[in-house]
Amino acid sequence: MKLSVWTYEGPPHVGAIRVATGMKKVHLVLHAPQGDTYADLLFTMIERRNHRPPVTYTTFQARDLGSDTATLFKDACLEAYERFKPDLLLVGASCTAELIQDDPGGLAEALGLPVPVVALELPSYQRKENFGADETFYQIVRKLAHPVERSSEITCNLIGPTALGFRHRDDIVEITKLLNEVGVQVNVCAPMHATPDDITNLGRAHFNVLMYPETGETACRHMERTLGLPFTKTVPIGVSATKEFVEEVLGIIGRSAGESSIASRLPWYSASVDSTYLTGKRVFIFGDGSHVMTAARIAKEEIGFDVVGVGCYNREMARPVRAMAKEFGLDALITEDYLEVEAAIADLSPELILGTQMERHIGKRLGIPCAVISAPVHVQDFPARYSPQMGAEGANVIFDTWVHPLVMGLEEHLLTMFREDFEFSDTAGPSHHAAHSPNQEIVDQPASVTASDQGANVIWLSDAEKELRKIPFFVRGKARRNTEKYATDRGVAQISIETLYEAKAHYAR
Amino acid sequence: MVGSRTCAHLLQSAAGVMIFAEPRFATAILEETDLAGMADAHQELERVVSDLLSRRPDIKRLFLVGSCPSEVIKLDLATMAKKLSKKYYPSVNVVNFSGSGIETTFTQGEDACLEAVIRDLPNDDKTQLAVLGALPDVVQDQMLRLLTDMGIEDVLVLPQQTAGAPAGVGKNTHFICAQPFLGAAYDEMVRRGANAIHAPFPFGANGTTEWLAAIAKRFGVEQDKFDAVTAGPKARAERAIAKVSETLTGRSIFFFPDSQLEVPLARFLSDECGMKLTEVGSPYIHRALVGEDLKLIEHNAVISEGQDVEKQLDRVTACNPDLTVCGLGLANPLEAQGFSTKWAIELVFSPIHFYEQAADLAGLFARPIVRSDLLNVGGAI
Numbered sequence: 001m002k003l004s005v006w007t008y009e010g011p012p013h014v015g016a017i018r019v020a021t022g023m024k025k026v027h028l029v030l031h032a033p034q035g036d037t038y039a040d041l042l043f044t045m046i047e048r049r050n051h052r053p054p055v056t057y058t059t060f061q062a063r064d065l066g067s068d069t070a071t072l073f074k075d076a077c078l079e080a081y082e083r084f085k086p087d088l089l090l091v092g093a094s095c096t097a098e099l100i101q102d103d104p105g106g107l108a109e110a111l112g113l114p115v116p117v118v119a120l121e122l123p124s125y126q127r128k129e130n131f132g133a134d135e136t137f138y139q140i141v142r143k144l145a146h147p148v149e150r151s152s153e154i155t156c157n158l159i160g161p162t163a164l165g166f167r168h169r170d171d172i173v174e175i176t177k178l179l180n181e182v183g184v185q186v187n188v189c190a191p192m193h194a195t196p197d198d199i200t201n202l203g204r205a206h207f208n209v210l211m212y213p214e215t216g217e218t219a220c221r222h223m224e225r226t227l228g229l230p231f232t233k234t235v236p237i238g239v240s241a242t243k244e245f246v247e248e249v250l251g252i253i254g255r256s257a258g259e260s261s262i263a264s265r266l267p268w269y270s271a272s273v274d275s276t277y278l279t280g281k282r283v284f285i286f287g288d289g290s291h292v293m294t295a296a297r298i299a300k301e302e303i304g305f306d307v308v309g310v311g312c313y314n315r316e317m318a319r320p321v322r323a324m325a326k327e328f329g330l331d332a333l334i335t336e337d338y339l340e341v342e343a344a345i346a347d348l349s350p351e352l353i354l355g356t357q358m359e360r361h362i363g364k365r366l367g368i369p370c371a372v373i374s375a376p377v378h379v380q381d382f383p384a385r386y387s388p389q390m391g392a393e394g395a396n397v398i399f400d401t402w403v404h405p406l407v408m409g410l411e412e413h414l415l416t417m418f419r420e421d422f423e424f425s426d427t428a429g430p431s432h433h434a435a436h437s438p439n440q441e442i443v444d445q446p447a448s449v450t451a452s453d454q455g456a457n458v459i460w461l462s463d464a465e466k467e468l469r470k471i472p473f474f475v476r477g478k479a480r481r482n483t484e485k486y487a488t489d490r491g492v493a494q495i496s497i498e499t500l501y502e503a504k505a506h507y508a509r
Numbered sequence: 510m511v512g513s514r515t516c517a518h519l520l521q522s523a524a525g526v527m528i529f530a531e532p533r534f535a536t537a538i539l540e541e542t543d544l545a546g547m548a549d550a551h552q553e554l555e556r557v558v559s560d561l562l563s564r565r566p567d568i569k570r571l572f573l574v575g576s577c578p579s580e581v582i583k584l585d586l587a588t589m590a591k592k593l594s595k596k597y598y599p600s601v602n603v604v605n606f607s608g609s610g611i612e613t614t615f616t617q618g619e620d621a622c623l624e625a626v627i628r629d630l631p632n633d634d635k636t637q638l639a640v641l642g643a644l645p646d647v648v649q650d651q652m653l654r655l656l657t658d659m660g661i662e663d664v665l666v667l668p669q670q671t672a673g674a675p676a677g678v679g680k681n682t683h684f685i686c687a688q689p690f691l692g693a694a695y696d697e698m699v700r701r702g703a704n705a706i707h708a709p710f711p712f713g714a715n716g717t718t719e720w721l722a723a724i725a726k727r728f729g730v731e732q733d734k735f736d737a738v739t740a741g742p743k744a745r746a747e748r749a750i751a752k753v754s755e756t757l758t759g760r761s762i763f764f765f766p767d768s769q770l771e772v773p774l775a776r777f778l779s780d781e782c783g784m785k786l787t788e789v790g791s792p793y794i795h796r797a798l799v800g801e802d803l804k805l806i807e808h809n810a811v812i813s814e815g816q817d818v819e820k821q822l823d824r825v826t827a828c829n830p831d832l833t834v835c836g837l838g839l840a841n842p843l844e845a846q847g848f849s850t851k852w853a854i855e856l857v858f859s860p861i862h863f864y865e866q867a868a869d870l871a872g873l874f875a876r877p878i879v880r881s882d883l884l885n886v887g888g889a890i
Binding site: 001002003004005006007009010011013014033034035036037038039040041042044045048049050051052060061062064065079083094095096099100123124125126128 | 511513514515517518519521522523532534535536537538539540541543544550553554556557560561577578580581582609610611612614819836837838839840841842844845
């Protein structure tokens with residue numbers, strides 16, 4: 001048993017719904033109690049879809065438990081088929097139905113429906129949302145995709161985008177454009193936008209573009225084996241990664257990898273003197289494995305930040321994230337416990353957090369700016385405007401998004417020079433984020449249990465307290481905790497200016 | 510909540526941004542190993558509770574909320590609650606109720622919780638008024654002021670704001686519900702010998718007046734005094750409603766079942782705002798509770814209990830209402846088809862009871878209509 005308030009991922013059947021909702025002419029019958037219909041609103045509200053997700057829930061109740069639930073399931077299948085006339089029926093069970101052990105696959109098979117039926121195994125007590133999406137799509141491909149004649153022109157499939165994916169909608173457009181520029185047409189994009197008929201035609205392509213390993217890798221490996229389709233390994237987020245992706249594509253289609261240019265403004269914006277103050281800004285990165293790995297590279301190589309922490313919540317990506325962290329000289333934080341993430345952030349006191357909606361709120365609590373790079377996300381990260389993460393335009397979007405929450409360069413100097421002036425008080429935060437100004441009490445005393453307890457019986461002399469306030473606000477919390485720890489460790493009961501600088505020297509590397 | 514990842518995900522999705530404000534709820538997520546052996550699960554729960562209580566020593570009452578998974582595997586949370594109560598006596602009181610989807614719908618969770626709380630209350634034979642149903646603080650204070658002004662001082666509001674505050678119920682307790690979804694709590698009060706007061710629910714000027722009048726009658730408040738207390742706020746509420754209901758008069762409305770608030774709200778909208786009722790759906794209709802409201806609308810609306818969402822959607826299409834009250838899973842899809850909708854969940858969390866909120870309540874229904882008249886760029890995609 002694990003006590004949890006926030007969860008980074010939903011249960012696996014939500015992953016199945018993401019695949020079904022992304023596709024067309026597909027219907028999912030989910031054996032589930034009535035409360036489970038809550039998942040609909042993720043799609044109608046967060047993604048703002050204008051239709052109901054193509055899911056029928058059996059909505060069994062306590063009085064149905066017993067042999068009745070199997071009948072209920074069969075009736076639901078028949079009614080859903082009659083009403084929606086899908087080309088493909090998916091059947092599965094949510095966590096509760098998994099316990100009552102009706103067999104959705106067998107029951108649906110016995111109905112003899114005139115369309116293919118794919119039975120999903122969704123182990124709710126071991127796996128999570130991303131697995132559910134990956135597995136569902138793999139099962140659909142396994143059932144429907146068979147070798148067919150290759151297209152005469154060079155084509156590829158886009159694999160991995162789903163409903164409720166972070167910027168999947170615009171990434172598809174951006175990558176399609178990028179591929180078209182090098183003469184590659186898109187055969188099928190799946191699961192998003194694909195019909196079951198499209199899935200049977202996946203084999204027409206010459207190769208697969210694996211856009212999101214979390215939701216498409218198993219299907220790509222399967223197609224590599226059964227359809228002979230190689231797939232791309234580079235996720236084209238960031239300028240360098242996009243270049244490498246294009247070269248990888250050219251390699252697959254047997255064209256010489258010339259000097260590919262990516263028309264992004266990021267390199268110049270990042271090189272311009274206005275960005276100098278970004279150098280070495282300490283950044284903490286957390287999210288799903290793919291977005292974290294690409295973000296870390298952009299942060300380090302393309303913007304010049306100092307990556308001080310990386311981690312991901314999906315264990316499926318733990319190995320590559322660990323390997324990458326090692327290259328950065330870091331230990332990756334692989335956890336789905338937001339308290340661990342919060343403790344790590346409080347401990348590192350970064351100047352910028354790149355993360356999910358959870359990290360956004362952690363950042364708000366600790367008074368640290370944050371930009372969102374990965375699901376899970378709230379409604380504002382399904383924007384109306386075009387805002388991909390992939391390709392050239394994606395790099396533009398990323399530059400703007402990440403720099404925006406930071407205090408601007410000149411502003412930062414002014415805040416440090418005139419910190420005691422009422423107009424420039426650093427408690428005000430970035431001038432363009434009036435609503436997000438950090439609360440100084442919180443910045444100075446993070447509510448985490450890391451070090452403040454130890455320091456509770458140490459008294460700050462007023463001179464030292466005043467001196468502490470002269471330290472830039474983004475490192476002040478850390479300075480306070482370090483000094484308190486230093487004093488406690490040495491049995492010093494009062495912190496003077498002397499102690500403060502002794503501690504600073506002690507912790508300096 | 511003792512349940513699965515689905516339960517945690519549901520709470521997170523439903524609580525929206527509140528989830529980030531260190532809420533005092535959490536899910537003990539069952540894992541594969543918990544399903545293997547039952548003794549194990551009990552020990553695990555004890556461990557989780559012990560961790561939680563040491564982290565949050567301010568907690569005085571801990572609810573173990575049952576879920577579909579915990580009920581299907583027959584995890585005995587009631588016995589666990591007793592055992593834990595004994596273990597942590599007297600600092601923490603542990604109570605169990607079910608919030609599972611196989612047994613309860615939405616607001617029935619409050620009902621099941623309140624029923625469990627009432628069951629634990631000691632006996633007290635003093636004469637008092639008990640008001641059942643959690644209300645926003647500001648609304649509760651308005652209610653208590655009105656009752657005090659009528660001379661009714663001894664009022665017990667359930668649930669109380671603080672666990673363990675002195676309270677008891679008995680045969681001289683007269684009780685009234687402020688929320689229509691408290692069927693089980695109502696039945697529990699009756700079992701405890703308390704006397705029910707029946708009235709329409711306090712929505713709108715008339716609803717509030719009737720509700721207060723029923724209490725006044727039971728407690729022998731004189732008509733003059735009652736009029737003196739209610740006349741001012743009632744007139745104020747009527748004036749305010751009149752302004753908002755210009756938008757609503759003559760428009761038709763369809764209720765999908767959601768919170769059991771549907772029957773009294775339909776009564777308010779037809780009786781005080783001039784709306785035309787088409788269908789009033791409610792997940793469950795407790796006649797002893799909503800009977801007074803039901804009587805006032807039965808003659809001019811289709812009342813439906815329970816749900817079959819596909820058939821209900823067909824009926825919405827057939828009767829083409831001006832406003833449809835529904836959940837968030839249906840609202841945007843219906844809007845995209847050109848129907849104006851009012852999402853129902855807001856009605857549970859907004860202050861809507863009693864005189865001062867009457868116009869706000871009407872406003873919640875007027876807003877989507879005003880908005881669709883206002884926008885001029887086309888809605889459907």
